[in-house]
Amino acid sequence: MNISNSRRIVIKIGSALIAPDQDGCRARYLLTIAQFIVRCRAMGKEVVLVSSGSVAAGSHLFPEDAKNSSVVLKKAMAAAGQTEMMATWDRFFDFPSAQILLTHGDLRDLERYNSIRETIFTLLEHGILPIINENDAVTTDELKVGDNDNLSAMVAAAADADVLLMCSDVDGLYDKNPNLHEDAQLIPQVSEISEDIYAMAGCATSQVGTGGMKTKIEAAEKATSHGISTYIVNGFKESTFEQLLAGNNPGTVFLPYDVPMHSQQHWMTHTASEQGEIIVEHSYAEELKDHAEPLGAENISDVRGEFAVGDTILVRTEKGERLAKATTNYSSCLLNFLAEQEQTSDNGHLQESIGPVISEQDIAILEKS
Ligand SMILES: Nc1ncnc2c1ncn2[C@@H]1O[C@H](COP(=O)(O)OP(=O)(O)O)[C@@H](O)[C@H]1O
Ligand SMILES: N[C@@H](CCC(=O)OP(=O)(O)O)C(=O)O
Secondary structure, eight states: OOTTTOSEEEEEEOHHHHOTTSSSOOHHHHHHHHHHHHHHHHTTOEEEEEEOOHHHHHGGGOGGGTTOOOHHHHHHHHHHHHHHHHHHHHHHOSSOEEEEEEOHHHHTSHHHHHHHHHHHHHHHHTTOEEEEEEOTTTOOTTTOOOSHHHHHHHHHHHTTOSEEEEEESSSSOBSSOTTTOTTOOBOOEESSOOHHHHHHOOOOOSSSOSSHHHHHHHHHHHHHTTTOEEEEEETTOHHHHHHHHTTOOSSEEEOOOSSOOOHHHHIIIIIOOOSOEEEEOHHHHHHHHHSOOOBOGGGEEEEESOOOTTOEEEEEETTOOEEEEEEOSSOHHHHHHHHHHHHHSSTTHHHHHSOOSBOGGGEEEOOOO
């Protein structure tokens, strides 16, 4: 899938494009990107924008703290920069845009995730451009995604996009960081994201970027497993957008999986984070390596952490191997109670009398890392 034959595109814009000199938002690169968005929409494509840059855009409002990079200050910069950034985007368009600010706390809760999906779909139906960013001003370590590459992939999956376009400050993925190695070679196409691909990726070297190539590859893995073609391109160059509109690849394209994951399994694997763990006996672990099987209480050897009914949990072997993510039909509290009953009284039959702790359709088997 390329831009010219796509139906719904998520475009992610890195901070360096928004505030290249960290002196407020600049139109220098955004004008070309805005024109690209306008042209995509004119071609009948739906566009969702994930825009980084609130911290970079807001930093000039705190001149005396230029060298202070405390989390508290960054949140204040984000809060102030976000309005400046939205106002800048809005100036380029003669159609309405809408701001959605998210944390991982929102995305990993299935009810809120579905509510985000509905909002995005309703905005698109009404011709309104959703502009999404992490809600940096309120988020905490526990609640944040932490980088907009991964956020954009979660948004692309939630929006049922067919293309994710990450606009950065380099031409694409190189075999090593091109800002540190003159002989770095651009990789035009990645058909499988292996450890070798991760090994090529270094951190951000700019003042404003977060995550560098590593988070872009993580994002590509999330998106391609949902069947979404993923591009990393250079947002500084006008020719990038001409080439994309012509159906060409001006950077690196990550090919989508032939058989994409089912939506709920994708959400569990790539968006939800586990609230606790269920350790399973060897016989069940062996079956699970082959295919998803309902988990009965009698196959559980330990329950770790506190989780409620419907929470996502990690299924592990007794040796610590990660087997699957799953949503549980029972809370950790009830499972611990049943285990205690089995040990201390004759009520062991209680374990057999309850239904599966995890149902077959709620299991996402993890690939071996
Ligand atoms: N193998 C690589 N190929 C390309 N860029 C790389 C690589 N390893 C590290 N980088 C760095 O990643 C940066 C892009 O990531 P980042 O600064 O986070 O940008 P953005 O703001 O667009 O998310 C590049 O400027 C480069 O310094
Ligand atoms: N949410 C942050 C962006 C974090 C981020 O991932 O930045 P970038 O690496 O430039 O895409 C902000 O708006 O400043």
